[in-house]
Amino acid sequence: MSHILAIDQGTTSSRAIGFDARMHPVAQAQEEFPQVYPQSGWVEHDPEDIWASTLATARKVAGELGPETIAAIGITNQRETTLIWDRETGKPIHNAIVWQDRRTADTCAALRAEGFEDVVRARTGLLLDPYFSATKVKWLLDHVEGARAAAEAGRLAFGTVDTYLVWRLTEGRVHATDATNASRTLLYDIHRGEWDAEICDRLGVPMSLLPEVRDCDGDFGSTTLLGGEIPIRGVAGDQQAATIGQACFAPGMMKSTYGTGCFALLNTGAQAVISQNRLLTTIAYRIGGQTIYALEGSIFVAGAVVQWLRDGLGIIGKASEAGGMARKADPGQELILVPAFTGLGAPYWDAEARGAVYGITRNTGPHEFARAALESVGFQTRDLMEAMWADAGRGEGVLRGAEMATLRVDGGMSASDYTMQFVADITGAPVDRPKVVETTALGAAWLAGQAVGLYPDAGGFAETWAVDTRFTPQMDEAMREARYARWRDAVSRTLSR
Ligand SMILES: Nc1ncnc2c1ncn2[C@@H]1O[C@H](COP(=O)(O)OP(=O)(O)O)[C@@H](O)[C@H]1O
Ligand SMILES: O=P(O)(O)OC[C@H](O)CO
Numbered sequence: 001m002s003h004i005l006a007i008d009q010g011t012t013s014s015r016a017i018g019f020d021a022r023m024h025p026v027a028q029a030q031e032e033f034p035q036v037y038p039q040s041g042w043v044e045h046d047p048e049d050i051w052a053s054t055l056a057t058a059r060k061v062a063g064e065l066g067p068e069t070i071a072a073i074g075i076t077n078q079r080e081t082t083l084i085w086d087r088e089t090g091k092p093i094h095n096a097i098v099w100q101d102r103r104t105a106d107t108c109a110a111l112r113a114e115g116f117e118d119v120v121r122a123r124t125g126l127l128l129d130p131y132f133s134a135t136k137v138k139w140l141l142d143h144v145e146g147a148r149a150a151a152e153a154g155r156l157a158f159g160t161v162d163t164y165l166v167w168r169l170t171e172g173r174v175h176a177t178d179a180t181n182a183s184r185t186l187l188y189d190i191h192r193g194e195w196d197a198e199i200c201d202r203l204g205v206p207m208s209l210l211p212e213v214r215d216c217d218g219d220f221g222s223t224t225l226l227g228g229e230i231p232i233r234g235v236a237g238d239q240q241a242a243t244i245g246q247a248c249f250a251p252g253m254m255k256s257t258y259g260t261g262c263f264a265l266l267n268t269g270a271q272a273v274i275s276q277n278r279l280l281t282t283i284a285y286r287i288g289g290q291t292i293y294a295l296e297g298s299i300f301v302a303g304a305v306v307q308w309l310r311d312g313l314g315i316i317g318k319a320s321e322a323g324g325m326a327r328k329a330d331p332g333q334e335l336i337l338v339p340a341f342t343g344l345g346a347p348y349w350d351a352e353a354r355g356a357v358y359g360i361t362r363n364t365g366p367h368e369f370a371r372a373a374l375e376s377v378g379f380q381t382r383d384l385m386e387a388m389w390a391d392a393g394r395g396e397g398v399l400r401g402a403e404m405a406t407l408r409v410d411g412g413m414s415a416s417d418y419t420m421q422f423v424a425d426i427t428g429a430p431v432d433r434p435k436v437v438e439t440t441a442l443g444a445a446w447l448a449g450q451a452v453g454l455y456p457d458a459g460g461f462a463e464t465w466a467v468d469t470r471f472t473p474q475m476d477e478a479m480r481e482a483r484y485a486r487w488r489d490a491v492s493r494t495l496s497r
Contacts, residue, residue: 001071004449005230006441007058009077009161010238011098011260014053016061017441018070021454023464025438027064029057036095041102041342044095047083050161051168059226067227072452073169074234074444075220076241077161079184082136084147084209085164087157090172093144096161097136100300100342104135105351111135116202123189123196125272125281127349131298133160134186138203151206158209160185162235166220169232174221177211178235179286188213190283191272193291216240216285217451234447236285238440239263243284243294244447245439246408247462254388254406256381256423257440258413261345262302264381265294266388277387278347287447287458295391297346297384301339303413305373308341315366323418325370334483335359336379336490337372344495347387352496377413378422379487385427407431410439417471425475426484435468 008015018027033049062070080099085092108128117128126132137158141148150156159167163177182188187205189196195210220232236244239257243265246255251269256262265284272281272293284294306319316322336358343351407429414420414433424431436442449455
């Protein structure tokens with residue numbers, strides 16, 4: 001029993017990674033699956049694609065490790081994405097509605113107009129945005145024929161992707177989620193640690209749909225589908241798993257994951273800090289019954305801006321060429337790109353804004369566009385950090401004296417030295433890229449591994465975290481503030497309201 005299997009079910013692919021007894025990755029498999037775009041602004045996944053790609057990659061890695069050597073499974077997942085299925089047949093009533101999907105924007109606006117956002121904010125720590133699960137659940141119940149009646153009769157089950165995978169892996173025996181995934185539904189009171197009856201009622205969501213909420217290192221049953229019988233002992237949403245994998249266990253520690261989007265989480269300890277700057281308050285993890293909270297800044301476009309350089313503009317052949325292009329940009333030009341391709345997330349939350357470029361001259365070319373694209377990720381990170389520092393400072397002393405100056409980074413785009421140096425320059429904070437960049441899978445593996453006694457406790461795990469590259473701020477203060485002011489001006493001209 002010397003391995004842990006981590007399942008990482010992401011937005012564009014499913015992955016399985018096997019970790020050995022020293023928490024080193026030793027086997028891995030990955031499968032992409034199709035994105036379904038039924039209408040502009042709508043994004044769905046076929047639940048069977050999610051399941052088939054997860055099972056195939058998990059089986060491949062289990063086969064390589066030998067299923068009898070796997071002590072436990074940890075699951076981490078794209079968050080907020082919503083599924084509803086029939087408890088009897090196990091059949092989903094519709095495709096999964098993905099976190100990026102904007103179809104419930106009007107429902108959110110209507111609830112906001114009724115003044116419901118204050119209730120939501122106080123109890124769930126979130127905002128009324130289509131990003132979260134609740135209005136997606138409502139949409140499914142309102143639009144799938146017979147769904148509401150079946151839900152009221154107790155025949156349906158709701159779950160985020162973790163819950164669906166646990167259900168499938170345990171062949172319908174366990175309907176449960178963990179506290180981090182629950183905290184992204186907009187139906188869960190993060191302070192009392194229970195589903196909120198009033199919010200469910202207001203959105204017309206029968207509580208019989210909801211899974212039981214367990215600790216991140218709780219008992220999620222076991223599976224016999226990979227060979228032998230393997231317990232599932234770790235579950236956490238992917239951004240929370242990365243926070244754990246980065247060993248951000250102390251208040252004031254912060255990580256930022258640069259994938260398709262960018263998600264920064266700041267550990268605020270046992271205190272839930274309600275943001276005055278439109279950040280989200282969320283559960284970082286709940287281990288052994290103790291809840292630790294985080295402030296989160298979610299940006300929808302980070303690595304996606306590099307995909308746009310490649311697929312939209314065609315000025316690079318692959319993502320890794322973007323940094324080289326940016327280095328060739330004319331230092332005398334200042335092009336600013338606000339990548340509001342699907343609106344703007346934190347701290348602006350403007351679903352209607354669309355992208356804009358400022359400062360084009362006759363001499364502007366591909367190099368300047370590449371630099372502006374990469375820099376937009378740094379500017380957005382600074383927006384989040386400004387908001388976090390302002391909020392955390394009000395944290396009644398929990399964060400006072402905490403080390404808040406370093407940013408731990410991971411995700412595919414953290415491979416870009418150019419971008420990470422700019423993040424350090426424009427935020428003025430050192431940026432640490434660790435040796436193990438598979439932090440999401442590592443976080444899930446650690447949860448499961450420590451639950452079964454194979455891995456050390458949080459303190460022991462934190463000691464194994466090691467920096468690979470540190471990016472130190474090099475831009476002088478006056479330049480940093482002047483450039484950031486120009487970004488803020490560009491954003492203010494891009495907002496829809
Ligand atoms: N060297 C690089 N420079 C800039 N961007 C990169 C680089 N390598 C990968 N990326 C970007 O990182 C993203 C992929 O990161 P990943 O963590 O796999 O994302 P996700 O989990 O959201 O699918 C892509 O958007 C890609 O454009
Ligand atoms: O699957 P990812 O890595 O794009 O992460 C998605 C986030 O969990 C959405 O909140």
